[in-house]
């Protein structure tokens with residue numbers, strides 16, 4: 001649990017990071033890296049997209065000495081953007097699922113295309129592509145740089161994506177909990193059970209035992225699902 005002071009420090013530090021969400025630092029994105037620097041004293045030299053200029057900014061902000069980029073995290077290089085080779089794309093949508101900033105447009109079984117201005121060059125769409133049709137190329141003329149405005153735009157896109165995923169997961173959790181509850185009601189009806197009410201005389205003992213076992217399993221699943229939903 002972060003204190004208010006921690007949260008403010010993380011907010012300030014996060015804004016200094018390039019927001020490519022590439023995970024090269026070893027964390028799940030720029031904010032988790034900022035959290036690790038603030039709360040776990042993670043080294044400030046693990047962000048290749050920020051490079052030496054980024055390290056200097058982090059050093060000035062934290063009061064730490066300037067150090068060289070950790071080569072284990074990656075190398076500093078010019079901006080690149082993803083390009084999808086249209087003739088090869090099979091429209092599987094795996095790249096869309098992987099892109100942390102929603103920079104790929106497309107629909108199932110349709111050609112996919114990269115929104116160049118939004119592409120952070122994170123490379124995360126490359127591994128999941130089953131036909132290897134994504135290439136990293138130089139950006140169009142005039143878009144070679146990665147400005148602070150680009151970073152803030154990427155941060156906003158990343159946050160919107162995270163919120164959308166959260167909403168979808170929540171809806172899915174509600175659906176599963178409702179489905180399990182419905183199954184429970186059906187079991188009760190079939191076995192003549194209702195809460196702690198006595199078992200119907202006609203049900204044979206093996207069936208009653210099996211119904212009670214299933215009921216216990218489903219009840220536990222429903223309770224876990226409801227607890228997870230309540231914790232959000």
Ligand code: SF4
Nearest residue numbers: 022023025029030047
């Ligand atoms: S740009 Fe990549 S390496 Fe740098 S902090 Fe963000 S996720 Fe980590």
Ligand code: SF4
Nearest residue numbers: 099119120122123125
């Ligand atoms: S299109 Fe690929 S390289 Fe560009 S931001 Fe999305 S995942 Fe990263």
Ligand code: SF4
Nearest residue numbers: 089090092093095129
């Ligand atoms: S992962 Fe590759 S094949 Fe699938 S939609 Fe993306 S670019 Fe096309």
